[in-house]
Amino acid sequence: MRGNAAAVQERYLKLKAGADARVKALYSEPVIRVGTATCGIAAGALPVKEAFARAVEEKGLPAKVIEVGCMGHCYAEPLAIISRPGFPSLCYGYLDAELAARLVEDFLINDDPCYEFALVALEPNDVFPTFSDFPRGVYEQKIVLEHCGFIDPGDIDHYIARGGYGALAAALGKNPAEVLEAVKASHLRGRGGAGFPAGLKWEAAVKAGSGEKYVICNADEGDPGAFMDRGILESCPHQVIEGMLLCAYAVGAEKGYFYIRAEYPLAVERVRRALEQAREKGLLGKDILGSDFSCELEIFQGSGAFVCGEATALVRSMEGKMGIPATRPPRLAEAGYRGRPTVLNNVKTFAYVPPILNRGVEWFRSIGTEDNPGTAVFSLVGKVAHTGLVEVPMGTTLRQLIYDVGEGLANGKAFKAVQIGGPSGGCLPESALDIPIDFDSLQEAGAIMGSGGLVVLDEDDCMVAIARYFLEFTQQESCGKCTFCRLGTKHMLDILTRITEGRGEPQDLEILEELAEEVRAGSLCNLGATAPNPVLTTLRYFRDEYEAHIFEKRCPALMCKELIVYYIEPQRCSKLCNVCVGSCPVEAIYTREDGLKAIDQEKCVKCDNCLKTCPPDYNAVIKLSPPGLLAEKEGKRP
Amino acid sequence: MSKAVTIFIDGREISAFEGEKLLWVALRNGIYIPNLCAIRGKKRPSGSCRLCYVQVEGRSEPVTSCTLPVKEGLSVQTRSPRVDRLVRSAFELLLSHHRLDCRSCAKRKSCELLKLAKERGLKMRLSRLAPLEHEWPVDDSAETFVFDRSRCVLCGRCVWICREVARVGALGFSRRGIRRVVTTFQDVSMAQSRCTECGLCVEACPSGALYFKEGKQPAAAGQNLSRGG
Numbered sequence: 001m002r003g004n005a006a007a008v009q010e011r012y013l014k015l016k017a018g019a020d021a022r023v024k025a026l027y028s029e030p031v032i033r034v035g036t037a038t039c040g041i042a043a044g045a046l047p048v049k050e051a052f053a054r055a056v057e058e059k060g061l062p063a064k065v066i067e068v069g070c071m072g073h074c075y076a077e078p079l080a081i082i083s084r085p086g087f088p089s090l091c092y093g094y095l096d097a098e099l100a101a102r103l104v105e106d107f108l109i110n111d112d113p114c115y116e117f118a119l120v121a122l123e124p125n126d127v128f129p130t131f132s133d134f135p136r137g138v139y140e141q142k143i144v145l146e147h148c149g150f151i152d153p154g155d156i157d158h159y160i161a162r163g164g165y166g167a168l169a170a171a172l173g174k175n176p177a178e179v180l181e182a183v184k185a186s187h188l189r190g191r192g193g194a195g196f197p198a199g200l201k202w203e204a205a206v207k208a209g210s211g212e213k214y215v216i217c218n219a220d221e222g223d224p225g226a227f228m229d230r231g232i233l234e235s236c237p238h239q240v241i242e243g244m245l246l247c248a249y250a251v252g253a254e255k256g257y258f259y260i261r262a263e264y265p266l267a268v269e270r271v272r273r274a275l276e277q278a279r280e281k282g283l284l285g286k287d288i289l290g291s292d293f294s295c296e297l298e299i300f301q302g303s304g305a306f307v308c309g310e311a312t313a314l315v316r317s318m319e320g321k322m323g324i325p326a327t328r329p330p331r332l333a334e335a336g337y338r339g340r341p342t343v344l345n346n347v348k349t350f351a352y353v354p355p356i357l358n359r360g361v362e363w364f365r366s367i368g369t370e371d372n373p374g375t376a377v378f379s380l381v382g383k384v385a386h387t388g389l390v391e392v393p394m395g396t397t398l399r400q401l402i403y404d405v406g407e408g409l410a411n412g413k414a415f416k417a418v419q420i421g422g423p424s425g426g427c428l429p430e431s432a433l434d435i436p437i438d439f440d441s442l443q444e445a446g447a448i449m450g451s452g453g454l455v456v457l458d459e460d461d462c463m464v465a466i467a468r469y470f471l472e473f474t475q476q477e478s479c480g481k482c483t484f485c486r487l488g489t490k491h492m493l494d495i496l497t498r499i500t501e502g503r504g505e506p507q508d509l510e511i512l513e514e515l516a517e518e519v520r521a522g523s524l525c526n527l528g529a530t531a532p533n534p535v536l537t538t539l540r541y542f543r544d545e546y547e548a549h550i551f552e553k554r555c556p557a558l559m560c561k562e563l564i565v566y567y568i569e570p571q572r573c574s575k576l577c578n579v580c581v582g583s584c585p586v587e588a589i590y591t592r593e594d595g596l597k598a599i600d601q602e603k604c605v606k607c608d609n610c611l612k613t614c615p616p617d618y619n620a621v622i623k624l625s626p627p628g629l630l631a632e633k634e635g636k637r638p
Numbered sequence: 639m640s641k642a643v644t645i646f647i648d649g650r651e652i653s654a655f656e657g658e659k660l661l662w663v664a665l666r667n668g669i670y671i672p673n674l675c676a677i678r679g680k681k682r683p684s685g686s687c688r689l690c691y692v693q694v695e696g697r698s699e700p701v702t703s704c705t706l707p708v709k710e711g712l713s714v715q716t717r718s719p720r721v722d723r724l725v726r727s728a729f730e731l732l733l734s735h736h737r738l739d740c741r742s743c744a745k746r747k748s749c750e751l752l753k754l755a756k757e758r759g760l761k762m763r764l765s766r767l768a769p770l771e772h773e774w775p776v777d778d779s780a781e782t783f784v785f786d787r788s789r790c791v792l793c794g795r796c797v798w799i800c801r802e803v804a805r806v807g808a809l810g811f812s813r814r815g816i817r818r819v820v821t822t823f824q825d826v827s828m829a830q831s832r833c834t835e836c837g838l839c840v841e842a843c844p845s846g847a848l849y850f851k852e853g854k855q856p857a858a859a860g861q862n863l864s865r866g867g
C-alpha cells in the first residue's frame with residue numbers, strides 16, 4: 001500500500017463526481033457524437049461534423065456536436081450517434097453533409113428520428129434494434145473496445161464518468177504485489193503477437209530487483225492491414241494509460257513511454273492530450289491521487305521501420321541506435337531500456353488491465369477459453385462485406401467471425417482463404433474455418449494470431465501472388481543483420497517472383513520449402529523466423545496453385561499478369577459499343593472488319609481497364625490463362 | 639569470479655565458468671564450432687552469422703552457441719541432423735552473396751570460409767541457390783590494403799575492432815536488408831575516410847574482403863585481436 005487508501009479513494013470519488021456531473025449536464029441536451037478516428041476522417045467525417053455543427057448553429061439548438069473515436073463499424077463510416085433525451089441514442093452510418101443537416105432538422109426539431117437511416121440503437125427500446133439484435137452483436141464482446149467510439153477521447157471526464165481510473169485508485173490502496181497477482185491469475189497473454197503471459201513478464205521485472213525501471217507500450221503496429229492499436233489510441237487513450245500506470249505500480253517503475261509510429265499523428269496527438277489531462281487531474285506525475293506513487297509517461301515517436309516493433313530493436317531505437325534486433329539473454333525484463341529492467345507490452349495488453357482489476361480475475365477468465373482467456377481484437381479487412389474493428393471472445397471460430405460478424409464476402413464472390421497475422425501469419429483455407437481463434441490453435445494451423453490483422457481473400461486472389469506480396473514486405477523490412485533473414489528471404493522472394501512470372505521450375509517448390517523451414521528455424525528474431533509463414537501455409541493448403549503456375553504456366557485466379565491474356569469474346573461483343581477502345585491507355589484495342597473489337601496482344605499492357613469498362617450487358621472481355629488458350633480461341637473466330 | 643561448472647560437449651566432460659558462452663568454452667577446449675561473427679570481448683554477441691548452432695539436450699530446436707550461457711550440467715552436441723542442415727544452409731546463403739573465385743583470392747591461405755567448409759565437409763559452390771549480384775566496386779584507394787565488399791560476409795569484426803580496439807571508428811554498418819553493408823561515413827573511399835591504416839581490420843577479416851596489398855603486410859601481422867585473449 002502506498003499512502004492513505006481512504007484519502008486516495010476520496011480524491012478519486014471527487015474526480016468521479018465532477019465528471020459525472022459534467023457528462024450528465026452534457027446529455028441533458030441533444031448530443032451528436034461524430035466518429036473522427038483516422039478511419040472516419042478518411043471516409044469524410046470532418047465535413048459531416050462541420051455540417052452537423054452548422055445546422056445546429058443555424059437552427060439555434062442547444063445541441064452539442066462532439067468528436068468520438070472508432071466504433072468498429074468502419075464499413076459504414078462516416079458514422080454519428082445522436083442522443084436526445086426522451087429517445088434511444090441512435091447510430092447513423094454512411095453520412096454526408098446533406099444527410100447530417102437533414103437529421104438535425106428532422107430528429108432534433110421535428111421529432112422524427114429518421115429510422116430509415118439509422119443502423120442501430122444504443123439502449124434497449126421498443127422501436128429500434130440494438131447491437132445485440134444483430135449477429136455481430138451476439139458474437140461481439142467488448143473489453144478493450146468497450147468505450148471506443150462512445151466517448152470523447154479528448155475529454156478525460158468521459159472516461160472517468162464510465163468508471164475510468166477507478167482500477168488505479170483502488171490499486172493504489174493495495175500492495176503492488178496484489179496487482180501483480182491479479183494479472184498473473186488472470187492468465188492475460190500479450191496481444192502483440194506471441195501471446196506471452198503478461199503476469200510472468202511483469203514478475204520477471206519485479207524479480208530483477210529495485211531501482212530504476214521502465215514500462216513501454218508498443219504502438220509500432222507495422223503490419224499492413226492492421227489498425228487496431230491505432231483505433232484504440234485514437235478512441236480511448238486513457239484506458240491504455242491507466243493500464244500502463246497499473247503496470248508501473250505493480251513492477252515499481254516511475255517512468256514509461258508510448259512508442260508510437262510517426263505515421264500515426266492523430267494517435268500521437270490524442271495520447272498527448274490525454275496525458276496532459278491526466279496530469280492536470282493528478283492521475284499522472286508526482287504523488288498520483290495523493291498517494292506516494294509517482295509515474296511519468298511520455299511519447300516516443302518511432303521512425304516507422306517494421307522491425308522496430310520487435311522488442312530489442314524498439315529499445316535500441318529509443319536509445320538512439322539503429323533499430324536492429326539484439327541477441328538474448330538478457331531479456332528486457334532484466335536489462336532493457338538503458339540497461340534497466342523494462343516491461344514492454346502491446347497497446348491491447350495494457351488496455352485489458354483496468355477491466356480485469358475492476359471486474360475481477362474470475363470474470364476475465366470466464367470469457368474466452370481456458371488457456372486463452374479474454375477476447376481477440378481484429379481489424380477485419382479484404383473481401384469481407386463489413387470491414388472494421390471487431391472484438392470477439394477467444395475461441396470464436398473463424399467462420400463465425402467472417403460470416404456472422406463480418407457478414408460474409410463482399411460482392412457475392414466465393415471465399416478462398418483468410419490471411420491472419422499479417423506478414424508473420426498464414427493463409428488458411430475453407431477447411432480451417434471451424435478452428436477456434438486462439439494463440440495455440442492458429443499456430444497449429446500454421447498461422448499466428450499476430451497483432452490482429454485479418455484479411456479475407458476470395459476466388460480472384462492468387463495464393464502464390466499473395467504469398468509473394470507478404471514475403472516481399474518482410475524481405476524489404478528485414479534489417480539485414482542475420483544471414484537467414486537477409487539472404488534467405490531474398491532467395492525465397494526471387495523464386496516466388498519467377499513462379500508468378502511463369503518462369504518457375506520443377507525443383508523450385510522443394511527448394512522453397514527447404515529454405516522456408518531453414519529461415520524459420522535459423523533467424524535471429526521473429527521477423528525472419530515468421531517470414532516464411534505465408535509461404536509455408538500457402539504451400540500446405542494451396543499447393544495446386546503453385547503447381548499450376550509452374551507446370552502449366554497457368555494462374556488459376558487469373559491474377560498473375562505474365563500468365564494471362566485479355567480477350568474479347570466476339571459472340572458477346574457489340575458493334576454498337578466502343579467504350580473499351582477509349583479506355584485502353586495504349587491503343588491496343590481495334591475495330592475488326594465486322595465492327596467487333598479485338599485486342600492487339602503485342603500492345604496490351606494488361607491494365608484491366610477494358611474488362612472494367614465493358615458494360616455489364618456484354619461482359620465481353622475475359623482473361624485467359626495460360627496465354628496459350630488464345631490461339632485456340634482465335635482459331636474459332638466466327 | 640563466477641562459479642566453476644561442469645558441462646558436456648559431445649559427451650566430453652569440460653569445466654567452465656557459469657555464464658560463459660558455450661562457443662568460447664568449446665573453442666578453448668579444441669572443439670570446433672563454425673562461427674564468423676563471434677567476437678571475444680564484445681559484451682552482447684551479435685548473433686548474426688547463424689553458423690554456430692549446436693543441439694542442446696532437452697531442446698528440440700538448435701541454439702546458437704555464441705549466445706548460450708553455460709550452466710552446471712549443460713549437455714550439447716556440436717552436430718546433429720538439424721544443426722548440420724542449418725549450418726549447410728547458412729553457409730550456402732553466405733556463399734550466394736560472396737564472390738567465389740578462391741584461386742585468385744589473396745586470403746585463400748587464411749580464409750575462414752574455406753576452413754569451415756573443410757571442417758564440415760561443405761562445398762565451396764552453390765547447389766540450390768542462384769548467385770546474387772553485388773553493387774559495390776572494389777575499393778583499393780588505401781595505401782596498404784584493399785576492401786572488396788563482394789567478399790564481405792558482414793561478420794562485423796572489422797567494425798568492432800576499428801571502433802573498440804583501434805578507437806578510430808572509420809567503419810560501420812549501413813543500410814538495411816539485402817543492401818546492408820560495411821562502409822565508411824557517407825560511403826567515402828577508404829583513403830578519404832578517417833582510416834589510419836593500422837591494419838587491425840584486415841587481420842580481423844575472416845574472408846577475402848579486406849586484404850593487404852603485395853608487400854604491405856605489417857611486420858607484426860598474424861595476431862587477430864577479435865579472436866585472441
Ligand SMILES: Cc1cc2nc3c(=O)[nH]c(=O)nc-3n(C[C@H](O)[C@H](O)[C@H](O)COP(=O)(O)O)c2cc1C
Pocket residue numbers: 189190191192193194195196198218219220221222223306307308309310311312344345346347349451525526527
Ligand atoms: C518484426 C516484429 C515486429 C513487431 N511489431 C510489433 C508491434 O508493432 N506491436 C507490438 O505490440 N508488438 C510487436 N512485436 C512483438 C514485440 O516484439 C513484443 O513481443 C511485444 O510488443 C510484447 O508485447 P505483448 O507481450 O503485450 O504482446 C513485433 C515483433 C517482431 C519480431
Ligand code: SF4
Pocket residue numbers: 307324325477478479480481482483485486523524525526527528529
Ligand atoms: S531475423 Fe531479420 S530482422 Fe531479425 S535480426 Fe535477422 S535480419 Fe534482422
Ligand code: FES
Pocket residue numbers: 672673674675676684685686687688689690702703704705
Ligand atoms: S557466431 Fe554465433 S551467430 Fe555468428
